[in-house]
Amino acid sequence: MSSIIQLLPDHVANQIAAGEVVQRPASVVKELLENAVDAKATDIKLIIKDAGKSLVQVIDNGVGMSVTDARMCFERHATSKIRQAEDLFSLYTKGFRGEALASIAAIAHVEMKTRQEQEELGTHIIIEGSKFVSQDVAVLPRGTSFAVKNLFFNIPARRNFLKSETVEHRHIVDEFQRVALAHPNIHFTYYHNGGELFNLPPSNFRQRIVNILGGKTNEKLVPVKEETEIVSIAGFVTKPEFSKKNRGEQFFFVNDRFIKSGYLHHAIMAAYEGLLKDGCQPGYFLYLQVPPNTIDINIHPTKTEIKFDDEHALYAILRSAVKHSLGQFNVSPVLDFERDSNLDTPYAYKDTEASFPTIQVDGNFNPFADEKPNRHYAADSRRNSRAETSSWEGLYVGLKHDTEMSFEGRSSQQSMTDVSEMQFESEEVNASLFDDSDIEKAVNKTYQIHKKYIVNPIKSGMVIVDQQRAHQRVLYEQFLTNMTVFQAASQQLLFPLNLYFSSGEMELVHELKPALSNTGFVFDQNAEDHIVISGIPVNVTESEVSIVLEQLISDLQDGIPENSFSQTDSIAKSMARSLAVKTGTYLTEKEQENLVNGLFACKEPNVSPFQKPTFITMRVEDLDKKFAI
Known part of the structure; x- marks a missing residue:
C-alpha cells in the first residue's frame, strides 16, 4: 500500500499560514508597520486605497536590506531576530516569526524596494502569489517600501468574506493608532484614497494621544506613574465623568507592544469602583515595561495576548497605581485630615491667659413684689378701645328696624302658603356601592x-x-x-x-x-x-x-x-x-x-x-x- 502522507508545496503552505496571519487588510498594515519600526525608522508613511483591498503601502526610512536579505525575507520562518530557542524569551522587537511576508506574498501582488544607507543602489523585487516575477537593481532612497496590491486575488472566497470598506478601513485605523501610540518618537503619516488623515510628528506620550484622538482629550487625562522591581507603569487614565459606553479608548502597551488583557482591564475597573455610571467604561493609555524573560508573547497568532509570570502582583500594582492617581488629582473622593488654619490660635493670643466669665446678682430683686401699672399707658389703652368701639358700633345702626320688617314679611308670606302643597326633594337610594362610571374607570385602569x-x-x-x-x-x-x-x-x-x-x-x-x-x-x-x-x-x-x-x-x-x-x-x-x-x-x-x-x-x-x-x-x-x- 502506497503512503498517503506527503509534504505540502511551499505556496500551499504559505496560503494556509496566511489564514492565521492575514485575516483582513488591517493584518497586513500591522505586520508592515511593525517591520518598519523594527528597522529603526524615524519616518513612516502608510498609504491605503479602497480600504486596503487595492493597495496597502508602507514607506520607511529605516536601515533597509541587502540583496540577499531582500530575497530571503519572503522565505518561510526567515527572521533576523531569532538564532536559538532561548531568544524567544528575550525579545525586544516585534516581528520574530518570519512568516508574515511569506504569507502576504502568497495571497497578493507584492512590490518591494529597499536600499541600505552605505549602498549606492537598491533592490526592486516583484512577487505575485509566492512566485518571483522580477528582481532588479534600482536607484532608491534609503529605507524600504512595501506595496501590497490586490489582496486575496487568488482566494476569492476569503475576499468575499471581507466587510464593507467602512468597516475594513476602521480596522486599519485601529491598527495604525495602536502602533503610533506605542511609538510617539516616530513621525507617522496616513493617507487614504489620496487624502491625508493623520500627520503625527514626534512628540511625548500625552501629545501623541491628543494628536490622534483630538484636542479635547487633553482635559480628560489623569497621569499615572509607578516604578517597581516587577513592572514600570506610565501613562494616563481618563476622568470618570468622561467615561463612555464603548471600550474604544482602552490601550495596554507592554514593552511597546499593544496587547489585550481582560485580567488587567479588571484591575482598572476595580480602581474605578464607585466612580462610574452603570454600563460605562473608563479610558486608559497605559505603558508597562517588564523584563522580557517574565512574559511569553508567542501564545497567540496575532501576538496581542501575553502570558505574565506573576499576574497577581501585576494586578495589585496596577490597581493601586491607578487608584492613587485618581485620588492624588482629586478625581476620586478622599478623606481630608489636613488642619484648617482658621481654627488655629492667633499669634497675638498665644501666651495670653484665658479670662473667666463673671456673674452679677441683684440682691434687691423680689419676684413677688406688686408692680404698679403705668397710668399714662392705661389711659391711652382705654382711649383707643373707646375709639375702636365707637367705630364698630356704627355698623349696626338701623339693623333692628330692618330685621323687624323682614320677619313681618316672612310671616305674612308663610300664611299665604299651604304646607301640604310643598314638595320636598328626596335622595334616591342606590343599592350599588359604586357608580357605573367609576366601575368602568376601574376596569380600564393600569x-x-x-x-x-x-x-x-x-x-x-x-x-x-x-x-x-x-x-x-x-x-x-x-x-x-x-x-x-x-x-x-x-x-x-x-x-x-x-x-x-x-x-x-x-x-x-x-x-x-x-x-x-x-x-x-x-x-x-x-x-x-x-x-x-x-x-x-x-x-x-x-x-x-x-x-x-x-x-x-x-x-x-x-x-x-x-x-x-x-x-x-x-x-x-x-x-x-x-x-x-x-x-x-x-x-x-x-x-x-x-x-x-x-x-x-x-x-x-x-x-x-x-x-x-x-x-x-x-x-x-x-x-x-x-x-x-
Missing part, C-alpha cells in the same frame, strides 16, 4: 408593578406589559417610519451643540449623517474633530443627544450594513434602545395608558425590536387554578 411592569385588566383576565421593551417597540416603529417616509419633525436648538469624537468615530458619524438627518437631526458646518448639531428630533431632549450618538456608534462599531434598509433598521434599533424608558422608572397613570395604547397600535406589538416578548396575558382561569385547593 397599574405599575416594581417600576418595571404595567398591568392592565381585560375581559378575559389581565395583560402584563414590560415597559422598557414596549417603549422600544413604539420608538422603533416611529423612527423607522420617519426615516423611510422622510417626514421626521425637528426642533431647533437655541444654542447649537458641539460634540467631540475621535477620528474613527467622526468617520462613522459622517457615514451615518444622511440616515440621522431623516430622524430629525440637523447638522451644521463640518469640522475635523467635532460635529455641530442645531436641530434634534422632537422626542429627544438636548441632554440625551450625546448619549444617543455614543450608543449608536457603540452599536455600529462592528460594521455598518451596506444595504440602506439594514442601515436604517440598525439606526432605528439603536436609538430605540437609548431613548426607551428604563426599568426602575416611575410612570404616571396617563403615561402608562399612552404606552399601552401605543404598543397595541404598532404593527408587531408582540415582540420588541430585538425579538423579545413585550407582554403576556393571564386568563381568569389561570388565576383560578392558582387558588384551587
Whole structure:
C-alpha cells in the first residue's frame, strides 16, 4: 500500500499560514508597520486605497536590506531576530516569526524596494502569489517600501468574506493608532484614497494621544506613574465623568507592544469602583515595561495576548497605581485630615491667659413684689378701645328696624302658603356601592408593578406589559417610519451643540449623517474633530443627544450594513434602545395608558425590536387554578 502522507508545496503552505496571519487588510498594515519600526525608522508613511483591498503601502526610512536579505525575507520562518530557542524569551522587537511576508506574498501582488544607507543602489523585487516575477537593481532612497496590491486575488472566497470598506478601513485605523501610540518618537503619516488623515510628528506620550484622538482629550487625562522591581507603569487614565459606553479608548502597551488583557482591564475597573455610571467604561493609555524573560508573547497568532509570570502582583500594582492617581488629582473622593488654619490660635493670643466669665446678682430683686401699672399707658389703652368701639358700633345702626320688617314679611308670606302643597326633594337610594362610571374607570385602569411592569385588566383576565421593551417597540416603529417616509419633525436648538469624537468615530458619524438627518437631526458646518448639531428630533431632549450618538456608534462599531434598509433598521434599533424608558422608572397613570395604547397600535406589538416578548396575558382561569385547593 502506497503512503498517503506527503509534504505540502511551499505556496500551499504559505496560503494556509496566511489564514492565521492575514485575516483582513488591517493584518497586513500591522505586520508592515511593525517591520518598519523594527528597522529603526524615524519616518513612516502608510498609504491605503479602497480600504486596503487595492493597495496597502508602507514607506520607511529605516536601515533597509541587502540583496540577499531582500530575497530571503519572503522565505518561510526567515527572521533576523531569532538564532536559538532561548531568544524567544528575550525579545525586544516585534516581528520574530518570519512568516508574515511569506504569507502576504502568497495571497497578493507584492512590490518591494529597499536600499541600505552605505549602498549606492537598491533592490526592486516583484512577487505575485509566492512566485518571483522580477528582481532588479534600482536607484532608491534609503529605507524600504512595501506595496501590497490586490489582496486575496487568488482566494476569492476569503475576499468575499471581507466587510464593507467602512468597516475594513476602521480596522486599519485601529491598527495604525495602536502602533503610533506605542511609538510617539516616530513621525507617522496616513493617507487614504489620496487624502491625508493623520500627520503625527514626534512628540511625548500625552501629545501623541491628543494628536490622534483630538484636542479635547487633553482635559480628560489623569497621569499615572509607578516604578517597581516587577513592572514600570506610565501613562494616563481618563476622568470618570468622561467615561463612555464603548471600550474604544482602552490601550495596554507592554514593552511597546499593544496587547489585550481582560485580567488587567479588571484591575482598572476595580480602581474605578464607585466612580462610574452603570454600563460605562473608563479610558486608559497605559505603558508597562517588564523584563522580557517574565512574559511569553508567542501564545497567540496575532501576538496581542501575553502570558505574565506573576499576574497577581501585576494586578495589585496596577490597581493601586491607578487608584492613587485618581485620588492624588482629586478625581476620586478622599478623606481630608489636613488642619484648617482658621481654627488655629492667633499669634497675638498665644501666651495670653484665658479670662473667666463673671456673674452679677441683684440682691434687691423680689419676684413677688406688686408692680404698679403705668397710668399714662392705661389711659391711652382705654382711649383707643373707646375709639375702636365707637367705630364698630356704627355698623349696626338701623339693623333692628330692618330685621323687624323682614320677619313681618316672612310671616305674612308663610300664611299665604299651604304646607301640604310643598314638595320636598328626596335622595334616591342606590343599592350599588359604586357608580357605573367609576366601575368602568376601574376596569380600564393600569397599574405599575416594581417600576418595571404595567398591568392592565381585560375581559378575559389581565395583560402584563414590560415597559422598557414596549417603549422600544413604539420608538422603533416611529423612527423607522420617519426615516423611510422622510417626514421626521425637528426642533431647533437655541444654542447649537458641539460634540467631540475621535477620528474613527467622526468617520462613522459622517457615514451615518444622511440616515440621522431623516430622524430629525440637523447638522451644521463640518469640522475635523467635532460635529455641530442645531436641530434634534422632537422626542429627544438636548441632554440625551450625546448619549444617543455614543450608543449608536457603540452599536455600529462592528460594521455598518451596506444595504440602506439594514442601515436604517440598525439606526432605528439603536436609538430605540437609548431613548426607551428604563426599568426602575416611575410612570404616571396617563403615561402608562399612552404606552399601552401605543404598543397595541404598532404593527408587531408582540415582540420588541430585538425579538423579545413585550407582554403576556393571564386568563381568569389561570388565576383560578392558582387558588384551587
